[in-house]
Amino acid sequence: MALAHPSRRPEPGDAEVSVNPLYTREPPRISKNELPATGLDPELAYQIVHDELMLDGNARLNLATFVTTWMEPQADRLMVECFDKNMIDKDEYPRTADLEARCVRMLAGLWNAPSPMDAPGCSTTGSSEACMLAGLALKRRWKHRGGTGTPNIVMGVNVQVCWEKFANYWDVEMRLVPMEGDRYHLTAEEAVARCDENTIGVVAILGSTFDGSYEPVADICAALDNLHSESGLDIPVHVDGASGAMIAPFLDPDMVWDFRLPRVASINTSGHKYGLVYPGVGWVVWRDADALPEDLVFKVNYLGGDMPTFALNFSRPGSQVATQYYNFIRLGFDGYQRVQQACRDVATWLAGEIAALGPFTLLTRGDELPVFAFTVAEGHPFSVFDVSTAMRTEGWLIPAYTFPANRTDLAALRIVVRNGFSRDLAEIMLTSLRRVLEILAKQDAPKQGPAAASFAHGA
Structure with missing residues (x-):
């Protein structure tokens, strides 16, 4: 038996009823660069901002930043x-x-x-x-x-x-x-x-x-x-x-x-x-x-x-x-020591694994700050900027940049190991890097140069 259509037409105020499906409440145009004339339902306003921010990178996978991305x-x-x-x-x-x-x-x-x-x-x-x-x-x-x-x-x-x-x-x-x-x-x-x-x-x-x-x-x-x-x-x-x-x-x-x-x-x-x-x-x-x-x-x-x-x-x-x-007071000296040592252990292990891949030359090994930089050795058909761009497609943000005077000829990748970047995540990242290198090795020559860099040390 077919359902009868409701005889009552929607009234203007019905759009404000929160039981309506969320996205049907979205107005046809949302002002982005000027203050709107009228407001929105709070859940709708939240969802609009939330959805746009989904296009940002995942902070936990950002190996460029030194900034904390996880807390208890x-x-x-x-x-x-x-x-x-x-x-x-x-x-x-x-x-x-x-x-x-x-x-x-x-x-x-x-x-x-x-x-x-x-x-x-x-x-x-x-x-x-x-x-x-x-x-x-x-x-x-x-x-x-x-x-x-x-x-x-x-x-x-x-x-x-x-x-x-x-x-x-x-x-x-x-x-x-x-x-x-x-x-x-x-x-x-x-x-x-x-x-x-x-x-x-x-x-x-x-x-x-x-x-x-x-x-x-x-x-x-x-x-x-x-x-x-x-x-x-x-x-x-x-x-x-x-x-x-x-x-x-x-x-x-x-x-x-x-x-x-x-x-x-x-x-x-x-x-x-x-x-x-x-x-x-x-x-x-x-x-x-x-x-x-x-x-x-x-x-x-x-x-x-x-x-x-x-x-x-x-x-x-x-x-x-x-x-x-x-x-x-939560960590004390001992707790901070364990957190920082774990970061350094992951950094030095990962640096060694990356060096063993073959195409890279380490500049540092992560044994001071849990941070290390590495370059692409000569003779490979890809640049550090190619690697950075390709890793971004895998979800990983690894910066590529040139050094300042008088070493502007030197271009490097850098990985920052922070609290929350575990050995398990490092292994997953390494798997992504191996997969990327297999693809990049098939290029005839490097495709990306310094103009492709989206990272600056002043950021």
């Missing part, structure tokens, strides 16, 4: 609970403010500050802001020492773009040491050769993003000590430990790179990298109050509370700080 469910809940807390409102959210101060003291102790309870420091929106604060402190200290010329800062060409921004925004000359031959980062000799009376500091990178290698912080400090004794120039060092400052204390405890070196004035790290927190949070700590000029610290009376603040940003959520503290 308890940390996820804490983040949601703290999204509405403004970090700047320290008088209204005193417990959140205290968690920030505790994290600073823990980091100061981890990095061997002379007096961890008294070392000044703060959270930031990421290492970029942390680096700029450290740079500002270096410049102001130079000024207080009587500096009157054009200030300069010495670093390797492999530094992150935030240092270029610092130099540009605050009128500081960058003295970049280029790469040469097999030297891919700053050395003590090259650093000292570029220092003079207007040098505000030397930046040493504990974990280059180009190949994962540590710069020789102790050697750089020793060379600057000799320069001081010979010329009187007293030049401080900032350690950009965006990644390595949360690796070296746990895996390389005998390596001296931190506040045990008197010339190290400040250290920064990214809590959202190997600090194991979702983006974005960074940290900067100074060795003592003398390293952070008092005239850079603002005393602000805000919403009934008098507080010191030294930051470029003002309002931001307390969620990342809360989860950083959660990770510190």
